[in-house]
Amino acid sequence: MFEGQVIGPDDAGYDAARTVFYGGIDRHPAAIVRAANAADVSRVVLLARETGQELAIRSGGHSVAGHSVSEGGIVLDLSTMKALEIDVEHRTAWAETGLTAGEYATAAGAHGLATGFGDSGLVGIGGITLGGGMGYLVRKYGLTIDDLLAAELVTANGQLLHVDADTYPDLFWAIRGGGGNFGVVTRFKYRLHEVDSVIGGMLILPATPDVLRSFVAEAEAAPEELSTMVNVMTAPPLPFIPAEYHGQLITMGMMCYAGEIDAGERAIAPFRALATPLADMLRPMPYPEIFPPDDGNFHPVLVDRSMFLDAIDDEAVDVIFKYLKASTAQTAAAHIRVLGGAMARVPVDATAFPHRKRHVLVNVAALYEDPGEKEAHAAWVADFAADLRQDSTGVYVNFLGDEGEARVHEAYPGPTWDRLAAIKARYDPTNVFRLNHNIPPARDT
The missing domain is CATH 3.30.43.10 (Uridine Diphospho-n-acetylenolpyruvylglucosamine Reductase, domain 2)
Structure with missing residues (x-):
């Protein structure tokens, strides 16, 4: 069969x-x-x-x-469906959904081209695309869905459809951010950008409130070619981190400048000047090398909570350090991404990703090994997130755990939810595709 x-x-x-x-x-x-x-x-x-x-x-x-x-x-x-057709002349690619971000980046990088996905080469292109796609090129070229030109997907009635801006435009709108609610995408057609060498990698600094405040301020002021992520976290026992910092809090910045190398050196200089680095691994590299090495044996056990914030102000910095210092987790972390740039210039209603204008994404997490500790770490994460929220709502669906219907509504607030529910009723009225951050089909009243 x-x-x-x-x-x-x-x-x-x-x-x-x-x-x-x-x-x-x-x-x-x-x-x-x-x-x-x-x-x-x-x-x-x-x-x-x-x-x-x-x-x-x-x-x-x-x-x-x-x-x-x-x-x-x-x-x-879908992991064995890995066909990839790259049209170098027209800078497009048809990619089957079993490809990982790293596999796609390596193949496209051989031509000096790239499409932005996330920050891990192990992630499948399917889920990250359907949820939006926020990674190392987000400020320069926007979300992954901003480079999605078309898709082929199987609907709940088993039909294979080609969707784009002109053919089934409602469905094409919905799959750009609406997750796996509407069908199984078998192939994506992406736009490719000229991205040959970048300046990227890891910059590890001491963890102090001043360093964190200044890092975020520099990220906000940086040119759009620079996308950053910063983790204030418990230092793992890695050989390039001084041994005396193992198990202590550090500031780990991940950076990618997609532009001229000399301009990139100038853009990252202020970050290097924030404090004497504990490790400086920033360097020119081919774009695919920005992804950390794969470790197929790494299966982290964690509890986490994600949110959008308007700013990392003094109060937020105080909350971050208060909770991280109090954690008993094997690894405690606050992950911060400064957004804006190309992502923010796309109209909010152009796709099913409704958080275009948000300034900062934050994820707080506790990684642990003993299952008996889950409840304590979950309570720590819940309290941490509640104190950090700033009366702000909204969550990036790709960072959303199993947190209940109300949080799914936060991922798709207001008119976005209503529009998605109507499209769901059109293409999946019996909710076959329900094991996801589910948007039930709209019901006639």
Whole structure:
């Protein structure tokens, strides 16, 4: 029936096939289907629709909420669908959904081209694209969906559709930020940009309130070619971090300047001047090298909470250091991204990503090993996030865990939710695609 591979509970490789990126997720699907092509995808979708079984869609398996695997249902695994067609002349690429960001970046980088995804090469391009896509090129070229030109997807009735701005424009609008609610994308067509060498890498500084305040201020003032992420976090025992800082708080900046190298050196100089670096790994490099080395054995167990803030003001800095110093987690972290630039210039209603005008994204997290500690760390994260929120609402859906319906509404507030629910009713009225940050189909009243 299927051209791809069907893996059941009694088959060799079942445990490996059901393992996802995040640890602590231990679900046992009835079957895992590694699709070979769009026809396989259609067959699986129709099977789930006819039987009512829960359907999990897996690209890279990085769903924070664990949506990449089902308990007792069917997993549609796209990871072997990796065809990539790059049109260098027209700077476009058709990419199957099983590709990872690193695989795509390496292939495109061979031509001096890139599409922006996230900040990990291991992430599948499927989930990150459908949720928006926020990474190392976000200020220069916008979100991943801003470079999405078309897609092919299988709808709940098993039909394969080509969608773009002119063909099924409502569905094309919805999949640019609305997640996996509307179908299974088998191929994406992306715009490519000339991105050959960048200045990027890691800059590790001491963790002080002044360093954090100044880092954020410099990131806000930086040219749009520079996208940054900064983590105030417990230092891991890595060889390039001085041993006396292991287990202590550090400021870890990740930076990418997509432009002329000399201008990039000038742009990052103020960050290097904030304090004597503990490690300075910033250098010119081919864009694909910006992604950290893959570690297939790393399966972090964590609790986290994400939000948008208007600013990292003095009060926010105080809250960050107060909570990080009090944490008993193996690793405690506050992750901060200064936004703006090209992302903010796209009209808010142009796509289903409604947070264009937000200034800062923050994620607070506790990584731990002992399952018995989960409740304590979850309480720490909840209190930390509540004290940090600044009466602000909104969450980036790709950073959203299993946090309830109200938080999904925060990802898609107001008219965005209503429009998505109406499109959902049109293309998936029985909510076949429900194992996600779900938008139920609108009901006539």
